[in-house]
Amino acid sequence: MARARAGDLDAYEILVERCTAPAHRAAVLLGAGADADDVVQEAFVKAYRQLGRYRGDAGFKAWLLAIVANETRNLVRSRRRRDGVLQRAGVRAGPEPHEPDPAETAVAGERRRFLLEKLRALDARDRDVLVCRYLLDLSEAETAMTLGLPRGTVKSRTARALGKLRDRMPVEEVPGA
Amino acid sequence: MPEQEFDALIEELRELGRAYAVPEAADQRQAVRRRLARPARRRPRARFYLSAIVAALVVAVAVISPARAAVVGAFRRIAGIELRQETARETLPATPSPIPSIRDADLAEARRVAPFPVTSPAVLGSPDRVLLADLDTTGAPRVVSLVYLGGTVRFDQFDGTLEPAFLKTAPNAEWVTLGDGAIWLPMPHPVTYVGRDGVARTETAHLAGPTLIWATGSVTYRLEGLTTLEDAMEVARSVR
Known part of the structure; x- marks a missing residue:
């Protein structure tokens, strides 16, 4: 470095x-x-x-x-x-x-595809925190840095975005959970 | 922890992340190194031009200001294009002739014979015509022009390390951030071609529509025919 x-x-x-x-x-x-x-x-x-x-x-x-x-x-x-x-x-x-997006075909499973669709339908600000935190597996600090946001905002926005996303998902049935 | 109530959803998201197959990334090492090694040399040159222009403007203002409020007679230059910031006095020839020795070609041929890297704006798709102009004795063109959208848009590119090739006269011009420096000329303006011999061919003068001029590395570009700066910038940024 x-x-x-x-x-x-x-x-x-x-x-x-x-x-x-x-x-x-x-x-x-x-x-x-x-x-x-x-x-x-x-x-x-x-x-x-x-x-x-x-x-x-x-x-x-x-x-x-x-x-x-x-x-x-x-x-x-x-x-x-x-x-x-x-x-x-x-x-x-x-x-x-x-x-078509290569992921469209690569992502298996109806529910996963549905989740991806709902995730994409969120507004960019909500979507980006979820993408960073969970799909890219970044820490809160890394997400804050990546998106140029204060850490507190990352926390609150993540919670809000998760809430919105959950409301749009059908009730979960996790097979074999 | 507010996260607890979302545990299941978070796990699904993580799983989605793991399942999301991304195409393999291109190896960037060489490309990045090439790009980083190159422009370091260009910087001082761009700055030299800028300071030269500022100096020219300052002199012009100092000399002219008492008499006229407007800055008249100052000129600006972007590698290969000299811009006279004044209102054109001479009338344009009624029948301008084109730049000398023009011939039709295609992009592949232009890339082969031109002494500089020939690019094209991706946004506009493939050109209607490709023209090679002012050929030297070996057949290498000094200017390559791509014509789009039924002739309404024209994209000229040429080796800007040569002496100015185009002389433009325009009362209003706007500096734009693009490449090593750029100018936007929103109004139609007269353009004169200056040949290899340094002689201005007034018979080639024609009235150009709104034009964006910029330079990157050693190549100078001229994009004519898009009516707003935003559109022109969009097309310019897609040049590769």
Whole structure:
């Protein structure tokens, strides 16, 4: 870490190697879809340039994920705008290249698919805390860092989001629980 | 613990996370290293241009201000494009001729013969036409133009390390953050092509629609025909 901060690209490459998979997974789950690799690359480049600002509070990974989350948000926003541009320019937006989501087919089980659907239907703020806390298995501190929120907010929002999600799920029948 | 009442749901979410198969991530090591190694050299240059522009503006303001409130005659330059911030005085030729030695090609050919990396805005899909202009003796073009949406949108790219290739005259221009520096020209404005020999071809002057100009690395881009800055930026960001 210290060597990377001093501008050692070999040292940084070790961090890149170690963090590519979790960063990519976070980007996909936060909504980057097929552009996740681009998001990750951009995040690594930005992270390196901002290493001077890294404080080490919640680890490099969480700090990188904050940049990934931010890039993903920008991407989602610009996708919406792009669709607008194309409509105004008289071009019909083609089908998104990443449909159907590979996870759609990979996630087995009716209930799990239903849960994913309901999770997606939450607003972004609620969805993101649940994705970070449970799907990505981040701690409260890491989630706070990733989403740029105070820890207290992560706590309260997680509880609220879980409540909303539960209300939308059918009564549970856990087979073999 | 408020979490207790949600234990079952949390367990389901964790399980969903485990079951959610994500495609394998691309190895970013080389790409990141390449990108980090490159722009370090570019920075000082961009800053040099900016300070040169600021200096030019300051001089122009100092000289002209007492007489005229508006900044007239100041010029700005983004690698390969010189922008004169003034109202055009000469009238444009009635029948402008195109940039010298234009020929049609396709993207693959343009990529092969151009002396710089040829890119295209992903948002616009595939171009209607690809034009190579101002070829040198080996057939390498100085400018590659992609034409979209039935000719209403035009995307020019050229090696910006050369002397200015386009001369633009516009009274209003707006600095934009993009690449190593960018300018948005919202109003139609005259454009003159400056040939390899440094001679301005006034016969090539034509009135360009709203245009976004920016430079990344050594390549300069010119995107003409999108009416709002937001749309132009959207297209520009999709260039790869």
